[in-house]
Amino acid sequence: MLTGQRSWKFNNKPVIVSTGTTGGPFEAEGNISKDIDLLHNDLYMGEDSFEKAHKILLEKAGQKAIEKAGISKEQIQFYLAGDLINQITPTSFSAKTLGIPYLGLFGACSTSMEGLALSAYLINSQGADYILTGASSHNAAVEKQFRYPTEYGGQKPPTAQWTVTGAGTALLSHSGDGPVVTSATIGKVIDLGLNDPFNMGGAMAPAAVDTIEAHFSDLGVDASYYDLIITGDLGQIGQQVSLDLLKQHGVQMEESKYVDCGLTIYNKDQQVNAGASGAGCSAVVTYGHFLNRMKKGEFNRILVVATGALLSPLTTQQKESIPCIAHAVSIEAGGDRQ
Amino acid sequence: MLTGQRSWKFNNKPVIVSTGTTGGPFEAEGNISKDIDLLHNDLYMGEDSFEKAHKILLEKAGQKAIEKAGISKEQIQFYLAGDLINQITPTSFSAKTLGIPYLGLFGACSTSMEGLALSAYLINSQGADYILTGASSHNAAVEKQFRYPTEYGGQKPPTAQWTVTGAGTALLSHSGDGPVVTSATIGKVIDLGLNDPFNMGGAMAPAAVDTIEAHFSDLGVDASYYDLIITGDLGQIGQQVSLDLLKQHGVQMEESKYVDCGLTIYNKDQQVNAGASGAGCSAVVTYGHFLNRMKKGEFNRILVVATGALLSPLTTQQKESIPCIAHAVSIEAGGDRQ
Structure with a gap:
């Protein structure tokens, strides 16, 4: 049901009955490795190309969610995902x-919440009755395509981010036990003219702010409604830019409740410059780490704002700026509603 | 509302209040040029790259639909599209x-009906209140990416198809005057192991047949319910393969009502080998040509089955087969329902 300008309110409270998450060797050394269901110790994952390994990440994450829910894949009507x-x-x-x-989706690193928003709807x-949704990225496959093959050893500026090797999926249904999806706000493309593909966080920050403001306005809430507001992969620079913008726009936001998936997944010792990114980043961190903490009772209401940079290597070569987007989904602690 | 295994029935009959279509110089010489709102006489369309021209095609098709509906773009909540x-x-x-x-979509040449199905839902x-949906392709941009730059003059086998330069958009609302969307069936990925990227029609045919059979079963109808069953871009070979498969599966289908967008858009004199293809093909031909004919009263019920080959140049290089999909949407003549 449309609420406000570009949000949906889900009065029947779709349940996230299970999730599945996978990661690679670098994620296994990270901060939330215990929240990842399946960790691969080799980037190839038994395949002969990084792209085939990428597929395995998402496939296994999907199978994990299905297995945990104790249903068969034939009971699931639709699969909404992208990379x-x-x-x-x-x-x-x-x-x-x-x-x-x-139903194939493309929202770059915002794909996780594009999929969750549509699935919940x-x-x-x-x-x-059941929908599986997910997003994934593979560091070596993505680096090869957007920048250089990792073997080349190209240097990066401190504003650059590290692409997550991982996938996160959620299985939704109208009944069951688990967190519930209560609303979603769809992003507009925001492009303030930045064109440095090594500073995606800075480029995406205004899109996150635009969607957060639209969400508050459409739902008639403010930041105090949420225990945590989780951005997708703004990283250090994008997070700071977005906090500055929120302040400039007069949006109250306690810094302690404003967290970023790109600053959550790795340890401080892992050298990832400004933080993590990739379509798998918000998917793994939300469906693994944050939903686990919600289930433990650490918090009850979160807003996940997945951000995406909708560029390609070709648009950068053609001197275009970076169009960005963010989709926000509100997830709240549920009870047994069967 | 879920109907059967993987279909939705739209009891409130969403209306296609307007459409917008654009094309290039080759389409201007084609069979349905009078059904295309805006024809460009230059493949660059005033831009300095084919990709930027590609954007113009879709942008202008969207603006055309908005203009014809007499609304402002601010009244439209969502835009679902892809290429x-x-x-x-x-x-x-x-x-x-x-x-x-x-909401960005990727369904290759099935994107048009993926977007229409979700928008109608x-x-x-x-x-x-209003949703704009569309799909597009640009011959030179797509050829450059999937095959060779057109300037290279690479030869193609007779099974190859010609990528349409064009975009088609539809503007949907809950009331108004125009054809209505009555149901949709979402495709499964079907891959029978074909791996020749110069014979997409043959690869996609089984996906079209799978979705047509699922649609008939889910909705409890057969081919006699429809005046036309329109496939996306199977071309000559794919159409023949799909007819053979339908026959093998015992599905009754009058050949005269089984038409293909890829065999409709160009004249017989235009050398396009097995027919047309591209994400813009089914969008332009459906939203332009077939809906115009429906409005003239030539037929009342059509099923549009847009087919997509979900490959990439990289999956072909890695010796993968071609996964294919088809989404079907039923459109029926409406009346004034305001």
């Missing part, structure tokens, strides 16, 4: 393995 | 110009 690779082939090939009717309005 | 270019940048940049909250369930 950063050209023509989102890792996701489409995972859809072939999973065999679930498939469909479940809320009786469009499906 | 074939890496990271769907032409679409994302068009979303920046249009300024409408944006959202309108049907009061998720928006």
